[in-house]
Amino acid sequence: MSALRKVLVVDDDPVVSKSFDRVLSNKGYEVVTAQNAAEALERIRLSEYDMVFTDIRMPGMDGVELAETVKARRPWTPVVIVTGFGTKENEQRAKAAGVSAFLHKPLSPEMIEGCASDTLQQAVAVAELPAAATAQVIAMPAEQPVAEPQVVRESRIKNIALFLAAPFIGLVYAMFLPLVGLGTLVWMGSKELRKPGGTDKLLRGLKLAGKIVAAPFVGLAYVVFLPFVGLVALTWVAAREVRSQHRPD
Secondary structure (H helix, E strand, O other), X not given: OOOOEEEEEEOOOHHHHHHHHHHHHHOOXXXXXXXXXXXXXHHHHHOOOOEEEEEOOOOOOOHHHHHHHHHHHOOOOOEEEEEOOOOHHHHHHHHHHOOOEEEEOOOOHHHHXXXXXXXXXXXXXXXXXXXXXXXXXXXXXXXOXXXXXXXXXXXXXXXHHHHHHHHHHHHHHHHHHHHHHHHHHHHHHHHHHOOOOHHHHHHHHHHHHHHHHHHHHHHHHHHHHHHHHHHHHHHHHHHHHHHHHHOXX
16 A cells, blocks of 8 residues: 555444454554544544444444544545444435445454455545536535515514614603693693582692692701701800800809
């Protein structure tokens, strides 16, 4: 081989991993092993591999799921499923993920070497496709953006208009709400006046409203002026005492 090929073998059975290591190492491959899918994905994250062999039955993520993950992350990396319990469902899933081949147990050195050689040759053939084919793929027109529906555009315009009008609507409420309240009071007062004895009720109501309105101001006046009243009273008492002391007996 002109270049050293790096192969990852994923199997929870150390006997199988050693068989791959012995056969492929003697043929010039660099073999790295992993006992489960999590360890394999970590190795793939840290290094590039020319090929992956994975068992189908492993604790945690199985071989088909591992193949799907590898092909999703690195679609150019060929993956071979190694199994002694192959099912049509698993084979269909693996083919859909882009698995290169299936290697059925029991394995022989010839099977391992032949599968590795054939799979890598296929990968090289795919990588060396004519430039015209690659250009054709690149030249494929991109999907045109889907036009925004008319209803969505109208909804956005309406929301923007409401957002801009909100401060003015609030200002109108603040200006006219007191007038509305005053008009309501006038209407209720006139209604009470039309009733027998309505004048007295209205006067009592106005008197009560006046007390309610005046109460905060009266309290404020107490708070503001009471210290001055106390100071004046103390001054007056002190002056009186001074006068009484200097008065001749």
